[in-house]
Amino acid sequence: MIVEIFSLDDPRLDAYARLTEAQLRSKLEPERALFIAESGKVIERALAGGMEPLSLLMEAKWLSPMQPLIDEVAARWGDEVPVFVAPHDELAKLTGFELTRGALGAFRRPPLPSVAEVVRGARRITVLEDITNHTNVGAIFRSAAALGVDAVLVTPACYDPLYRRAVRVSMGTVFQVPWTRIGTEGETRATSASGWAAEGVPLLHALGFKTVAMALTDESVPLDDPALNAEERLAIVLGTEGDGLAHDTIARCDYTARIPMARGVDSLNVAAASAVAFWQLRA
Secondary structure, eight states, X not given: OEEEOOOTTSGGGHHHHTOOHHHHHOTTSGGXXXXXXXXXXXHXXXXXXXXXXXEEEEOGXXXXXXXXXXXHHXXXXXXXXXXXXXXXXXXTTSTTGGGSTTEEEEEEOOOOOOHHHHHTTOSEEEEEESOOOHHHHHHHHHHHHHTXXXXXXXXXXXXXXXXXXXXXXXXXXXXXXXXXXXXXXXOOHHHHHHHHHHHHHHHHHHTTOEEEEEXXXXXXXXXXXXXXXXXSSEEEEEEBTTTBXXXXXXXXXXXXXXXXXXXXOOOOOHHHHHHHHHHHXXX
């Protein structure tokens, strides 16, 4: 399984060194779509989440610390998954490699399940509407995993949870929390928010969820509102930085809620706000 590589020019390293995120997603050929996991911990969580590895990449000094994961890959997938070993100076040319704590892994991107499959049995879920920052997406997943959110739904224009930075920031929790997209893939920012809400909010209602929009409006109730907290099944809808949730989304939700603020501060970063909301509204 161990394959020594001397240069990033080796075509076997295309997934790590040359393919863009859009090329890795390979929408036109979903069966060939990939994602990259960075660091031993994230690779471990990807394997635990059932992701299929295609290759690993590291420098020689990490072979011993990574041996348990290498053995696990060998036990489950045999000799079909190469472990590429390259010199440090070559790996340092990869953007961000020094931050990966030793290893990268290329994995096959799994097909997305339906919304109904993802939320089956869930009591608390969240919807990420058009969040266009990978760090925020990853941080929200980490909070969702830590604070008992059962599933995450992302709208068409929301950034990809399997983007490298999102996976890294999430510390691999994108493989622990079930997720899928809600709405029509390919919609633009101009149409996606209202488009997903017109079909998505009724779908959530049909699946047994009440919906709460996190937004500052005259009708917003405090996050600790007793009726809101008493809901058996609740979908917490979060909007992107700056623009927030679309007006149509807010209008279609059962509740609009705000986090009470002090010292004249009107809002929190969406990732921080998600953690507060998940904690307060936990089942």
